[in-house]
Amino acid sequence: MIELDYSAPPVEARSILTQFGDNIVHENLNFRLNHGEIIGLVGGSGTGKTVLMNTLLGLREPDGGVVRFFGQDRQKLSVNERAKVDNEMGVLFQGGALFSSMTVRQNIMVPLREHTDLSVPLMRELADMKIHMVGLPPEAATLYPADLSGGMRKRAGLARSLALDPKLLFLDEPTAGLDPIGATAFDELILGLRDALDLTVLMITHDLDTLFAICDRVAVLVDKCIAVSDNLENVMAYDHPWIREYFGGARARAALGAGK
């Protein structure tokens, strides 16, 4: 069994190529997540943000290039080793992706059941602790996803993704569809969890407030690759028409004002 090198960058993608038929989505894309940071991934609709996330997650094999997790090339790992790497990753999908036939608590217990030898009562208590951590009321434990509001679903999905204490958290549009109060609360939750659990977070987001409030770095996906990935000031100063338009609009200025 491999020992993961936790000092290496949690995720590193080198010259990734993604194509669907003749349609090239990513070409020579380089990307790197550093330990402990929150990165926001932005890009226009249809630029393949979610495809990139799926590639990083291993849901999709890249058509070219390598993805390394903690210094390990994913494609060279055996099935068991991959499972070990996968346990270090938590994902919150856009709609929460909770299993609809299970209660919230059972949802959170799924990874625990699958990958640990804990006793069922302890699993239950840990699940309830995760429910508390993401700010859901204790009663939510026995509810089914269909009974939850959009915001609660996202929190429950986050609780499930944190079940195994991953080192790496992927969030796909975590604040989309939430009202501003809920979105702000969610941002603060991510920030708090990052500090408490020593997480590295990659989030796809269109929410400018989120970018300004909690992201350490912003990666911009334009022209089939990550054009720039830096702190916000440098990204905003970057000379590219799409980026200028993105950060130069009225919404961005408002968010920037609020962020400061």
Next chain:
Amino acid sequence: MLANAAQYELSQSGDRLTVHASGRWTVETAPNCDGHLSGDVADLDYKHVDYDLTKVEELDTAGAYLLARAIRLGREPAHSWAVAAGSDGQRLLMNVAAEATLGKAPPKERQWYDTLSRIGEATMHFWTETVETLAFLGQFFVVLLRCIRHPSKFRWKSIIALIEKVGLDAAPIVMVLSFFIGAVIAYMGANLLASFGASVFMVDLVGFSILRELAVIITAILLAGRSDSAFTAQIGAMKMRQEIDAMTVMGLDKFEVLVVPRALACLVAMPILTFLAMMSGLFGGMLVAWTGAADVSPSLFLARLNDVVDINNFWVGMVKTPFFGLIIAIIGCRQGLAVTGSVESLGERVTKSVVQAIFAVIFVNAIFALIFYQLGV
């Protein structure tokens, strides 16, 4: 791995308990030390817990949770706690874990009276579903009468298209099914009646059963499985995408646009399909009588059918068809319109719709049987 498993020592001075933890306190080591610490502190009296985490190599939420149990599980819950020594990250984790354990105990998932309450819920549910279906039926008739008074309100195009889907497209499968049913009845009859030397009576058996009951029931059940579920799924999907809301806002009546055409299509298609089912069922019986079980030639079969099976039996079967068609369409549309926003509810409603439609068809058929028996037809 044992070398750095989760370990701890306890030391107490007065009201203060100190937990000196060492090793790895993670979700992997948790199964081995689950319950140890809480068992050790259960008999101790203390009001404050100090944690010394300097020797802990790795800590995650599961480990922190196990450690934090000491706060709650002494003889009496401790009033306060602190991380006397440890890194900032460990402090934060302990904070999170302690907050959770200091919250209330997890509510139980199941109660002993759950069965009772579910029976109660199901009864109430059955009642409300029945009432609502009848109310829906009433509303449908109101709209239907309004349409009859203003025939221009009928959407002929959509009615014809639906008749094609519900009727014509279902004809082959209905006929094939009915053919096999007729054949099976003929075989069974031939076997049983041969022991009395009366295999020619199989003609009566096939004629009565197919014409009175089987053809119409098979057709109705098939329509319930095929068209009723399709109605629910179509209308449900429209409901989910807010198309129905858009329609209402534009001043279109959802009954006029969606329910009436479907009901009329079923009303037209059901008798035709039943007639086809009857014919192919009789044909199946005749084929078996001729080639398989007994030596009853087609001409003898038809002659006997003419003699013994009264035309009334045909009408008994046919008279039920409009009722069944209406039941199927109404239940399908009602369940479709009852879909709420979620995908789960769509699946749930489709299932419900098919179950209810088949139940209603068989129930109404039993009522018809009772009525015909009393009337002596």
